[in-house]
Amino acid sequence: MTILLLLIPLSLLLVGVAAWAFTWAVRAGQFDDLDTPALDMLSEDRSDAPGNKADDAD
Amino acid sequence: MDTAAIEAARVAVRDGASTCFHCAEPLTPTVVQVETAGVRHDYCCAGCAAAAQWIDQANLGDYYQLRSQPASRVGTDIVDLAVWDRDDVLDEHTRDVEGGREIVLLTDGMRCAACAWLIDRALSRAPGVVEASANAITGRIRVTWDPRRTPLSSALQVLVSLGFRPYLATGAGREQLRRAGRNRELLRLGLAGLGAMQAMMFAEALYFDSTGQMPLPTRDFFRWVTFLVATPVVFHAGWPFIAGAWRELRHRRLGMDTLVATSTLLAYFASVAETLRGGPHVWYDAAVMFVFLLLAARMLEQRARNTANAQVDALARARPALATRELDDGRRETVPLSALARDDVVLIAAGDSVPADGVLLDCTVAFEEALLTGEADAVVKLPGAAVFAGTVCRERPARIRVTHVAGATRLSQLVRLVDEAQAHRPPQAQLADRVAGHFVIGLLLGAVAVYLAWRVHDPTRALEVTLAFLVVSCPCALSLAVPAALAVAHGTLAKLGVLATRANALETLARATDVVFDKTGTLSDARLVLDGSTTFNGADIDGVLAIAAALERNSLHPIASAFAQVSTDMTAREVEERPGLGIEGRVDGKRWRLGQAAFAAGELDDGQLWLGDGLRAAARFRLRESERADARAAIDLLKSQGLDVHLSSGDAEPAVAGFARNLGIVDALARQSPEAKLARVRQLQESGRVVLMVGDGLNDAPVLAGADVSIAVADGTALAQRAADFVTTGASLTRISAALAVARRTRRIIRQNLAWALAYNALALPLAAAGWVTPWIAALGMALSSLTVTLNALRLARVPVR
Numbered sequence: 001m002t003i004l005l006l007l008i009p010l011s012l013l014l015v016g017v018a019a020w021a022f023t024w025a026v027r028a029g030q031f032d033d034l035d036t037p038a039l040d041m042l043s044e045d046r047s048d049a050p051g052n053k054a055d056d057a058d
Numbered sequence: 059m060d061t062a063a064i065e066a067a068r069v070a071v072r073d074g075a076s077t078c079f080h081c082a083e084p085l086t087p088t089v090v091q092v093e094t095a096g097v098r099h100d101y102c103c104a105g106c107a108a109a110a111q112w113i114d115q116a117n118l119g120d121y122y123q124l125r126s127q128p129a130s131r132v133g134t135d136i137v138d139l140a141v142w143d144r145d146d147v148l149d150e151h152t153r154d155v156e157g158g159r160e161i162v163l164l165t166d167g168m169r170c171a172a173c174a175w176l177i178d179r180a181l182s183r184a185p186g187v188v189e190a191s192a193n194a195i196t197g198r199i200r201v202t203w204d205p206r207r208t209p210l211s212s213a214l215q216v217l218v219s220l221g222f223r224p225y226l227a228t229g230a231g232r233e234q235l236r237r238a239g240r241n242r243e244l245l246r247l248g249l250a251g252l253g254a255m256q257a258m259m260f261a262e263a264l265y266f267d268s269t270g271q272m273p274l275p276t277r278d279f280f281r282w283v284t285f286l287v288a289t290p291v292v293f294h295a296g297w298p299f300i301a302g303a304w305r306e307l308r309h310r311r312l313g314m315d316t317l318v319a320t321s322t323l324l325a326y327f328a329s330v331a332e333t334l335r336g337g338p339h340v341w342y343d344a345a346v347m348f349v350f351l352l353l354a355a356r357m358l359e360q361r362a363r364n365t366a367n368a369q370v371d372a373l374a375r376a377r378p379a380l381a382t383r384e385l386d387d388g389r390r391e392t393v394p395l396s397a398l399a400r401d402d403v404v405l406i407a408a409g410d411s412v413p414a415d416g417v418l419l420d421c422t423v424a425f426e427e428a429l430l431t432g433e434a435d436a437v438v439k440l441p442g443a444a445v446f447a448g449t450v451c452r453e454r455p456a457r458i459r460v461t462h463v464a465g466a467t468r469l470s471q472l473v474r475l476v477d478e479a480q481a482h483r484p485p486q487a488q489l490a491d492r493v494a495g496h497f498v499i500g501l502l503l504g505a506v507a508v509y510l511a512w513r514v515h516d517p518t519r520a521l522e523v524t525l526a527f528l529v530v531s532c533p534c535a536l537s538l539a540v541p542a543a544l545a546v547a548h549g550t551l552a553k554l555g556v557l558a559t560r561a562n563a564l565e566t567l568a569r570a571t572d573v574v575f576d577k578t579g580t581l582s583d584a585r586l587v588l589d590g591s592t593t594f595n596g597a598d599i600d601g602v603l604a605i606a607a608a609l610e611r612n613s614l615h616p617i618a619s620a621f622a623q624v625s626t627d628m629t630a631r632e633v634e635e636r637p638g639l640g641i642e643g644r645v646d647g648k649r650w651r652l653g654q655a656a657f658a659a660g661e662l663d664d665g666q667l668w669l670g671d672g673l674r675a676a677a678r679f680r681l682r683e684s685e686r687a688d689a690r691a692a693i694d695l696l697k698s699q700g701l702d703v704h705l706s707s708g709d710a711e712p713a714v715a716g717f718a719r720n721l722g723i724v725d726a727l728a729r730q731s732p733e734a735k736l737a738r739v740r741q742l743q744e745s746g747r748v749v750l751m752v753g754d755g756l757n758d759a760p761v762l763a764g765a766d767v768s769i770a771v772a773d774g775t776a777l778a779q780r781a782a783d784f785v786t787t788g789a790s791l792t793r794i795s796a797a798l799a800v801a802r803r804t805r806r807i808i809r810q811n812l813a814w815a816l817a818y819n820a821l822a823l824p825l826a827a828a829g830w831v832t833p834w835i836a837a838l839g840m841a842l843s844s845l846t847v848t849l850n851a852l853r854l855a856r857v858p859v860r
Contacts, residue, residue, distance in 0.1 A: 004276065008260075008283055015256050015287070022248045026241050033193045036174040039124045 078102035080110045081221070082128030095119055105132030109220050118179050125172035132221035139211035139218065144392075148210070151226055157188045158204035163214075165222040168197050173222075180220060184213045198233070199224075240360075247357055250295035250350040253287050254343075260284040261343035261834070274336070281333045281340055288342040292326045296349040298356075312498040320502070321528040322348055325833060328521055338518065341525055344833035348529060351841025381413040382406075384457070395464075402460045406451045414447050415467045416458035423456040425449045501531050508827050519829060527826040530836035531819060535843040539811030542851035547804040550854055556769070556786050556797040563783035566767040567801035570750035572742055573696055573794075574704045576735070576761070580752055580771050581705075581721065581791070587684040588620045594675045602669050602677035604628050605645050609652050617667065620681050640667075650676075685720060692791035693721050699795055701750070704742075706735045735761045752794060753782070769794055804854055811847045818843045 025031065077083060079099035090101040094114035101107035109132045113121055141147060152161040168174060174194035181190035181201060186208025192199045203213050214224050260280050267277070293300070299322065302315030325345035332340050383393050384403040398404065398414050406412055412425070424438045427449045439445060445458050447467040464470065508527050512520035548558055558564060575581055593599055607624035610617060630650075633643035640653010651672050655661040658668040659675030667679040686692075693703055705726040707714045718726035727738065739761060742749050751765035762768040762782045770782035771791070786793050822839060825831050831839075 004279070008279075011256065011259070012283065012286070015252055019249055019252050022252070023245060026245050026248070031241070031244055032237070033174070036171045036178070036192070036194055039171050039175045 078106050078131070079122075080106035080129050081131040083131055102131065103133055105219075105221065108132070112180075112219060113176070116180065116183065118176060121172055121176045124175060125170055127170040127173075129173065130221050132219070139214050139224075142211045142214055142224070143209045147226070155202055158202050160200065160202045161210065163199045163201065164197055164225040165192075165199055165217065168192065168194050168222065170194060176220065177217065177222060180216050181213065184208075184216045187213050243353075243357055243360065246295040246298070247350070247353045250291050250346065250353050253291035253295065254346040254350040256287045257284050257291070257343050257346045260287070261340075264340070278333070278336065281329075281342075284340065284342045285330065285333055288326065288329075288346050291346040291349055292322055295353060296322055299349070299352070312495050312502075314498070317498050317501065317528070317531075318348070318352060321345075321525070324528065325525050328525065339522060341522070341833045344525065344529060344837045347834060348837040348841065351837065352844065354841070354845065398460055398463050400460055400463065404458050404460055406456045406458065408451055408455050411450045412445055412447050412456075412458065414458075414460045414464075415462035416445050416460045418443050418445050419457040419459055421454070421456075423454055424452040425456075426452055501528070504531075504823075504827075512829070516829075522833060523826070523829045525833045526829075526831045526836040527823070529833055530822045530826040530831055530840055535811070535815035535818060535840075535847045539815050539847050539851075540808055542848050543804055543808045543811060543854060546851050546854040547800055550800050550856070551784075551797055554793050554796050554800070555790070556784050556793050558784055563767055564801050564804055566748065567750065567784070567798060568805040569748045570701065570767060570798065572702045572704060572747045573750045573752060574706050574735075574739060574742075574761075574765070575723075576706060576708075576751075576753040581689045581717070582685050588623075588679060588681060590680040592678045594677065597676040599677075605650055606652055606669055606677075606679070608645050609633065609641050609643050609650060617681070620679070685717065686791055688790055688792050690721055692794060693723065695792060695795035696798070697722075699798055701798075702747075704738075706730045706738055732761060736764045739765050750798075769797070800854070807850055807854060811850055814850075815843065815847060 078101050080101055083102050090104055090107040091098055092101060092107040092111055093099075094110050099110065101110065106129075109129070113119060148159070148161075152159045154160075165177070168177065171194045174192040177192040177199055178190055181187050181192075181199070187201060187203045189202040190199065199217075201210075201213065203210060217224055260283055264272075264277065264280055296319075299315050299318045302313075303319030306313045306316045322345050325341040325348070329340040329342045329345070331337070381393055381395055381398055382390055382405040383398065384390055384405055390405060395413055403419070404413060404416065418439050418441050420441055422438060422440050425445060427437055427446065444461075445456070446469065447462075448469040462468075505524050505528050509520055509524040512523050544564065547564060551558060551564075591599060591602070593602055603621070603624045604626035605628065607621040607626045608628040608630040610621045611630065628645050630643035630645045633641065635641050636653065636657065639657040640651060642649070642651045642653075644650070649671060650669065651658040652667065652669050655666070655668045655675075658672065659670030660673045661668065661675060667681060668675055669677040669679070696703055702725070703723050705714065705718050705721075705723045707717075707726070707728055708730055711728040714726055714728035718724075727734075730738070739749050739751065743766065748767070749765045751762050751768040753762050753768065753770060762770060767784075768782045769784040769786060771786050784797065818839075822831070822836075826836060
């Protein structure tokens with residue numbers, strides 16, 4: 001049962017890391033907009049495609 | 059942008075009820091066809107076509123697949139963005155950041171996440187823009203640009219060409235507060251979740267040791283570790299409950315928070331005591347789980363409220379920051395909005411929004427009132443008509459004399475109205491609160507009784523059973539049942555364009571059995587339609603109609619709408635409008651006049667519309683007011699919902715009878731004074747009916763107040779009276795039946811919620827008192843019942859299909 005002495009502090013450490021990561025994520029605004037980023041990954045970003053016509057169109 | 063190509067693609071009148079590919083609005087006779095990505099689509103205007111072409115050329119065509127809502131109409135107005143380059147505006151609203159300057163803008167028409175995505179991409183690619191991010195929920199766009207490479211206005215031109223009009227962001231402070239509050243809640247919930255998970259794991263280890271074989275040091279080690287995890291959850295994440303309980307105690311009004319805090323703290327401190335003295339049981343798990351699950355339920359309810367608030371923000375955003383004031387000597391100066399006063403004369407450029415309520419001077423101008431009424435069609439106003447802040451001036455510049463500024467404008471009134479309706483705590487919820495208050499006292503006494511009874515019966519389990527009893531009994535579900543449902547229902551109503559001014563109105567609306575319409579202004583619209591025509595001197599009917607249509611083709615006058623349906627390939631030249639008389643122009647080489655009899659045909663004026671060459675008459679047209687396009691559909695819907703429809707009008711018999719016949723209303727009364735209307739309503743009420751009155755809210759205030767529940771169809775008229783329980787923000791009548799459907803569903807869901815909450819408490823209390831429920835099961839059950847109630851309420855967020 002001495003393994004508990006290692007495993008339990010380890011799990012507490014992990015919780016601490018998770019809590020820190022979550023805090024950082026909230027503070028950094030990761031949860032501000034939950035809809036737009038979901039669309040981003042659905043489309044290929046072609047802004048670097050040769051002859052970016054967006055600029056010509058202006 | 060190649061405008062010549064669009065012009066070339068412009069095609070003649072097409073029939074069929076198709077809609078614009080970009081904005082999904084009905085196509086007008088001047089359809090624009092443009093080929094994008096190899097497919098030809100129809101567009102309502104050159105603006106939409108240009109936007110679609112731009113999107114295609116910028117490789118952003120995915121927008122059309124991603125979007126869940128159609129875009130807003132782009133239009134062909136030229137928007138003057140020069141104000142965005144003014145130093146005083148930039149100084150006040152931008153700040154220096156790395157690589158340039160940053161500004162936060164508001165925009166309208168950002169209807170779904172795909173719009174935000176499109177704005178992100180489009181702005182980021184504009185030359186000189188360093189970074190751009192758009193948020194579809196708040197409607198805010200943050201732009202960082204390099205002032206040395208580009209003026210802000212040219213970057214914003216991209217936005218405008220896609221149909222999003224930029225506004226200066228107001229209420230940044232409030233938005234900041236809301237965001238900070240939301241983040242704090244989210245942090246609490248997340249930490250409580252993590253903590254609860256850990257504490258449960260450690261507690262599980264203790265539960266598995268049911269035979270007591272675990273060595274005491276190991277057991278105590280587990281308990282101390284759980285203590286370590288549970289403490290921040292109870293005191294940091296659970297702080298809202300503890301603070302709330304403290305507030306309630308200070309005001310001597312016991313409520314839900316008292317019970318939550320008592321249960322949590324009792325579980326926590328009892329566990330600490332047991333840990334210290336090495337007693338047989340700890341209940342950290344119950345305490346943390348209680349906190350976590352309750353926070354989750356609270357978060358859901360909060361979300362429902364925020365959705366409703368978003369509507370208020372949309373209303374508040376549409377004011378320009380600067381206004382152009384005309385001085386007495388004719389010079390013009392640009393002043394901030396706050397400097398405007400009554401009786402100032404203000405100039406509004408075409409495409410700009412009106413800075414304050416006022417009276418139109420000089421000439422006829424069309425205003426787009428979409429923000430106030432939800433209708434996309436521009437409203438044509440004659441000199442002397444009231445113009446409202448937040449509406450957009452179309453086609454030609456306008457001069458107005460200011461009548462109301464700042465907080466007195468109709469826009470501000472609307473915003474306040476919504477705020478009030480939402481802040482007001484409805485009687486139903488108040489009742490639930492009072493009941494909950496008595497309930498809490500009863501429960502605390504009950505808990506003491508249970509504790510004493512178990513002391514006698516089985517002292518070792520007394521504390522545990524009392525704890526389970528307290529946790530399981532919490533009337534959270536009871537308290538949440540009504541407000542959660544109402545919050546969501548009001549949000550849904552706002553989406554439908556119906557704003558509630560009184561909180562208890564929804565309940566009465568659900569019970570309505572009769573609906574009484576006031577004809578003028580509610581079932582009819584101001585548009586004129588052709589009712590009949592007579593020809594003279596051998597003119598043929600199609601010919602005169604075509605000539606009249608050609609003359610009125612480009613007119614803004616209300617009469618023009620009567621001829622809009624007539625298709626003609628004739629064009630009128632040298633068209634001149636003669637205010638008060640009519641219109642004059644050359645068609646097919648001949649001069650024609652259309653207007654009152656003396657002007658057009660040299661006859662005596664009879665109030666009808668004549669066509670002639672100024673001396674001899676060719677035709678006489680009879681015009682009448684048309685019923686609203688959706689009036690018939692709205693009345694059929696109301697009938698299908700089981701309501702008796704009545705019409706009570708002040709107009710003359712034949713007009714009212716004809717109107718009622720057209721719309722299928724059997725019970726129609728003509729020549730009704732406001733007193734007679736009120737008497738009719740009273741008579742219905744005496745026979746046990748619940749009357750819903752629909753009026754235009756101006757002259758029938760007493761009837762609106764006298765009816766059980768009333769809806770004012772606000773159609774450009776000032777929102778002067780508060781007699782109505784509901785105000786629609788647009789003229790569409792089908793909203794009434796939609797609102798009724800929402801009200802009925804809300805009533806059903808509130809009943810379900812109350813029944814569920816009461817049944818749960820009635821069932822769980824005896825079980826807990828008998829000692830068959832452990833504290834952690836009690837926490838789970840209690841929170842699940844709260845969640846059930848909230849989720850049930852969220853079903854109301856679905857907008858009924860119209």
